[in-house]
Amino acid sequence: MLHPSYAQGRVRPNRGIPTRVLHQMSDQPAPAAPTETPKPKRQRRRSRKAGLPPGTLVHIGEPRVGPVTLQFMLFNAEGCLEPSLANLDELPGLLNDNQICWVNVSGIHDLSLIERLGALFQLHPLVQEDIVNTEQRPKGEDYGTYGFIVVKNLSYAVQDRHLLTEQISFVFGQGFVLTFQENGNDPFVAVRDRLRTGRGRLRTQRADYLVYALLDAIVDNYFGVLEGIGEVTERVEEQLLSDPKPEILKELYSLRRCALFVRRAVWPLREVIGTLQRGQSQMITEFTRTYLADLYDHTIQLIDAIETYRDIIAGMLELYLSSASNRMTSVMKVLTVITTIFMPLSFIAGVYGMNFDYMPELKSPLGYPITLAVMVLIAGGMLWFFHRKQWL
């Protein structure tokens, strides 16, 4: 139930990630869904790489067996094509200076595919290694002729409080953009629609603007996650202020962990976008930089919000603990009041229950009523005392 490295997929175990198969490479039937193949957890261990030469491709992450799909989009100001390639070797033919080619790979566990793409686009072995290792920390690197970006795509299921993490890598250069996702949720649907319909400036700009648009789509997802966390936090707070129950503790713990994971993804994301925007790279135009600056502002807003949530959650935990201690005290007060009232009364009853031969009170006809009256007086006095001490 614990996945502090990024590859965990989600913070709380759930029922399998819906895989959106878009364009299947081959006509083979889709393999069984991930949930049916509970490969040993050991599989996703980073330590599998220990001892291997650097640059060796090893898929690190939740074992996935869904189909690996590739999706090609070619566009320029005039139009947008979505060819279906029978073979990767046709790809170089698609690349030319008049259009931008976006290759989206869904599923990164097919290492040979990654290697072939790496060879086609002359990617550094370490880049290929990073693409298939889903435990990367978000980062951006400039390899001269192409840029490499790794970010996390998050989504949050309010219902069952699941945070799903997925790694998305970008490689972009002159006229091409490659994106690599694990086959989970596809955050790029809206961008694809804008490319097809030609809405916005997407088709008239260069590859860097497409990268911006894709990053923007991911950042927009983060806002959705924060809203989800906010909604849950709101509900928990309402419950906390009206009727705090012990279950709130686990809710708060889960919220806290979610916030921790989002924070862990957002902070380096800010760095990545800041580097892109302020960097020296020739691949980023001035036009795009303005938009990246805006995106950078969004990440700061995200950080601001997540830090606020963390503060609020901490405050709620404190409030819960304090009210728990208050409830405890009120329970103790009830106990003390009851004990303090009945102990003396029972004692008196006990005294006159003694069997001494010589107890003059017992003989008196007034003994019983006087005793009862004394008991009532004692009880009343106690109650008055507790009332004045505000225990009742």
Added chain:
Amino acid sequence: MLHPSYAQGRVRPNRGIPTRVLHQMSDQPAPAAPTETPKPKRQRRRSRKAGLPPGTLVHIGEPRVGPVTLQFMLFNAEGCLEPSLANLDELPGLLNDNQICWVNVSGIHDLSLIERLGALFQLHPLVQEDIVNTEQRPKGEDYGTYGFIVVKNLSYAVQDRHLLTEQISFVFGQGFVLTFQENGNDPFVAVRDRLRTGRGRLRTQRADYLVYALLDAIVDNYFGVLEGIGEVTERVEEQLLSDPKPEILKELYSLRRCALFVRRAVWPLREVIGTLQRGQSQMITEFTRTYLADLYDHTIQLIDAIETYRDIIAGMLELYLSSASNRMTSVMKVLTVITTIFMPLSFIAGVYGMNFDYMPELKSPLGYPITLAVMVLIAGGMLWFFHRKQWL
């Protein structure tokens, strides 16, 4: 009940924001007050923007339906005019080099109006987008021919402990200042008066000084908010030191949250003003920079005060918890004292309540008085013991 993003309007739900309608654009009757139209909360979600091209105007924030009003002020050293325009197209005619034109927009949910103003003043699409998105973090940007500033205007209702947040955007350039507020409290009344009466240097300076004066008015509001928080803190502290009740917990929690939100608005405000003051912008004169430096000092003072309040509130929470634990212990002591005194006594009474045939004490005429005497001795001994242990 939770709004960690800025658009929340207020920290605790309340009865509707008093809208100060100043100069209504048309003669139509004012629409229903905000409180009467509880549009679904979902409306204010940031995620509505997901998937849209950047620069698309989407009003994000609490849904508002109050009338959108525009207010024009033209002034120079000689005088001040407040024309009522029938149509926005007359606006360009008002702009000339001899006077400064201040356009104040109250209500930002009329997107077409924002777009028309954006076209008139040639604002970047991202600026327009930011104006209508009330979840902005305070920021300042220099777009060459004009500057863009987003800040938060706060007000605090001591009575019901509400913190109201409102976003105010500034666009200013050669000879003009645009301000955009949500239609809540208008913080600019005093500045308008100074313009009308010609008090101070306001009419003799350029647009940047007006921006300074408006920012100064907002910062002065912050001091009011801090005084409000201070007043509440003071009251809570008095109650805490004299008679700490469990309700204090919720008060402290609410104070803490208010302080959190003020802090979240003040820190970036400091940055904004610091950037304005030290920036390279041609639009800020040396004269105004001196005043901005003073304003910057004020924001540091605000930060200093809010951090101190946070420390004080944390200290009070600690004190409350500690005294709660003290009270608990004193409750337990009462319980323990009562139990410890009466248990042995009741036991003795129980012993002589046994029905054994052969119990010589029962026959003795001294049995009863001696038993009572022993009981008094035991009780006295216990009391002395507890007194020595300082439990009484």
Added chain:
Amino acid sequence: MLHPSYAQGRVRPNRGIPTRVLHQMSDQPAPAAPTETPKPKRQRRRSRKAGLPPGTLVHIGEPRVGPVTLQFMLFNAEGCLEPSLANLDELPGLLNDNQICWVNVSGIHDLSLIERLGALFQLHPLVQEDIVNTEQRPKGEDYGTYGFIVVKNLSYAVQDRHLLTEQISFVFGQGFVLTFQENGNDPFVAVRDRLRTGRGRLRTQRADYLVYALLDAIVDNYFGVLEGIGEVTERVEEQLLSDPKPEILKELYSLRRCALFVRRAVWPLREVIGTLQRGQSQMITEFTRTYLADLYDHTIQLIDAIETYRDIIAGMLELYLSSASNRMTSVMKVLTVITTIFMPLSFIAGVYGMNFDYMPELKSPLGYPITLAVMVLIAGGMLWFFHRKQWL
């Protein structure tokens, strides 16, 4: 009872600040002491300034009505004069290149006086505004022909745990030093003596060295405050380690707040002195800079000490809470031991107090002694058990 802004005068309300009237300007009888005029608290509010043009003089701070006194000292290496001026207009006649003129103003609530001085020395309106606003954060500013410094003078009354704060402003330039204090404790008595007697280098140096000497006097006061806090802390610690009582909590809370306020005054003071020492200002000679460096070291020492006190106070609070929890446990143990011993005994007594016709034990002559023996055995066993569990 809460004044997180500086103007509060003292952290805990007390009986009036001893005003040291030095040279009274006029022969009018001194007005009533501050304590007799409990002007509404609202008076000291910073928000009174809201809406006023910048540079408008408004006295912000505790309302004071004591006499405003001015004190003039003229000195050079040869000697020292203390003229008594009938009229402020004579002041310019005193300023010449051969001597240094120190004007000390005690009491800053006479706004017209401040304005006249401001006009005489050509002070920027914002400087005048800052002088009369006692809620300033310590700061230093260079206005070219003169320097402006605002600091806090602290004193601590160990007896009643009061921290008194007072704002002192300095304006200094070629041949003159102006100091403005609220009419509270005068920290400059020793400096005046040194000027009169000619001890040290004070009379042979320029104005900047006088400023250093005055700042040094204030910093020396801080050491006194820290020693006072240290003394109280020491006493509280002794009590905490020997006999922790609930009252300690309030003591700790008060100490914590004092430390918070001292800290809030010392940190910006360090900046002020550091800026003076390392700044480019022509008004500070190399000779004085060496001494300012020493003073800077003193402020670092102060910060070091105050942070240590805060750590120590936090540690004491923790220790108190932990021992409180220990005491609670020991109370509970007593309760549990008593209950556990007497409950079974009382039960046995209760059994043989039942009135069944057929209870063979009751008939037996050994019934009573055996029952008593069993009771003693049970009690002994319990005691042995608790002893082994180290509850006794």
Added chain:
Amino acid sequence: MLHPSYAQGRVRPNRGIPTRVLHQMSDQPAPAAPTETPKPKRQRRRSRKAGLPPGTLVHIGEPRVGPVTLQFMLFNAEGCLEPSLANLDELPGLLNDNQICWVNVSGIHDLSLIERLGALFQLHPLVQEDIVNTEQRPKGEDYGTYGFIVVKNLSYAVQDRHLLTEQISFVFGQGFVLTFQENGNDPFVAVRDRLRTGRGRLRTQRADYLVYALLDAIVDNYFGVLEGIGEVTERVEEQLLSDPKPEILKELYSLRRCALFVRRAVWPLREVIGTLQRGQSQMITEFTRTYLADLYDHTIQLIDAIETYRDIIAGMLELYLSSASNRMTSVMKVLTVITTIFMPLSFIAGVYGMNFDYMPELKSPLGYPITLAVMVLIAGGMLWFFHRKQWL
């Protein structure tokens, strides 16, 4: 049980470190295993050095008596030799420009050996001193003709929650690499295999790349340690959420300490690798720098993960304490409910157990059943009350 300095070997005492004897220098029988020679702890004290001139070799660390072994590897693109030297004096003969010589020393307690190697490679006395002092903090230094690196090699035994620390020093220059390890776990087995088989680029590159590969092997070990900690954390969390027992406290404490130690090793490691990568040293080629940048990313990932673990562990401790307090309250509720129900009932029984002559209720045939009915009513009422208060 406490070793905050690095020499501690492990965080929790265990049964002796498996020593992997690779190539024994001499034919002498291996001395007794470390566990059999519990030399006084005092031996490993850093203070033994006090008073000695700097550069004096003193072995500081856990006393070790295992055999000191040396292992030589000579390689270039063509092949790889592993000569067995009878005498250290043969070593200079192996060094030439055509091949790279890697000398691995396992066991650093043979000071004369270190001194002879130091003389051969002209190492600065301080470097020799640092090699034999296992309490070094990870660091990297450039001595012009050679570089010196000290890092920690960690391994974690999930079974008994032991963290083993071992110091490894590197000296590398033109054509040679010296590594010094305490004779514990050898992390270099895989690298040796790659050298022998010629897999990867190891044999074709210069000495700096070998250093990179060895550091990479150590960093890979850290990932293993983190996975171990993660596994334990996961188990503890599961237990915490299902059935929190007091033993969890010690588990959490131990985890926290492990995380503390890993963190203490990783932070300076990051600096070391960052300095290597960005440094001016001529010994590091551009080619290797790319790989070092990748390694640097890995250390950041490690830091990220360890900080997350610390946050998670802190959260678990909080959760444990909160649920402990909840359990306490529920225990108290049971006590209160039982007491509150039976105290009044027993009192009533006590009243009718009194022996007054005149108690009319006792005579009535309905007295007993009515009394029982009243008791049932009281008990029922109490239960209903507690049910409504949600105590049951």
Added chain:
Amino acid sequence: MLHPSYAQGRVRPNRGIPTRVLHQMSDQPAPAAPTETPKPKRQRRRSRKAGLPPGTLVHIGEPRVGPVTLQFMLFNAEGCLEPSLANLDELPGLLNDNQICWVNVSGIHDLSLIERLGALFQLHPLVQEDIVNTEQRPKGEDYGTYGFIVVKNLSYAVQDRHLLTEQISFVFGQGFVLTFQENGNDPFVAVRDRLRTGRGRLRTQRADYLVYALLDAIVDNYFGVLEGIGEVTERVEEQLLSDPKPEILKELYSLRRCALFVRRAVWPLREVIGTLQRGQSQMITEFTRTYLADLYDHTIQLIDAIETYRDIIAGMLELYLSSASNRMTSVMKVLTVITTIFMPLSFIAGVYGMNFDYMPELKSPLGYPITLAVMVLIAGGMLWFFHRKQWL
């Protein structure tokens, strides 16, 4: 009992500091030991200086009356002399370019001696003032012709948990080193031995290397202090894990304070050595800088260790508090179990102790055994219930 400024001498009051009188200046009998002269504490107050001109010598620190001793060492590569001077005026005769003169002053309360030395070596008045003020924060200053360093020498008595602090000042220039210590422990014994015997490089190097060697001796002392703290921490931890008693709290509090004080001495020490090493001063040779870099590493190691101790101590406190709360819960469980079992039983006994005339059960011969059986059943049921709830 509280001395957060450095002059406190020790953290916990103890029986007087052993004074090591080395070379007595005069033949007068040594005055009474410090413990016999409990001068009023007020003596050591920093505030005594308030009002005095800067540069006035005032001894601030624990009042000391031990003899002030001077010790002269003259050395060069050839040999080492330890002359005994009858009069300070002979000192200038000893200074020449061929040898280095080290003057060690033990005891700084003889102000006239300090002044005479100050005149001889032309020390700045502020330097003289700093030498006799033992509340200095460690610092290093370059006065052109000489350097001035103030550090703290610590020692820790494990037995009575005392941390002793002592201030040591260095003045060093061309051919001379002055050291000033309070007359407590002398940390320089080993250095003196090395000078006498000529071991190491000490006699062949210049004055800066001697300063390094002396600082190294002090830093070595810090390692001893840390080992002492580590030893105590270890013992406390063992006790905490096996048998946590309330006394541990005070131990932890004392450890925490010690760590706080060491930390307060080490952090500025690091700065001092770092400044020496990287500074521009002509007095430090390249040769010495290498050694200073090593010393700098040691201070970082010290900081690393002290921060780790602080973390560990905080963790132990948390563990203690958590186990205290666990013990509390277990006490409460015992109470609850006993109460819950015996309350119903006593109630039943009470019922059949009632004296109603008509109670059919009392007449039945089976009444008594059935009642006993029911009691056993109830008790058994309760025990089974508590067993299932894991309270037993």
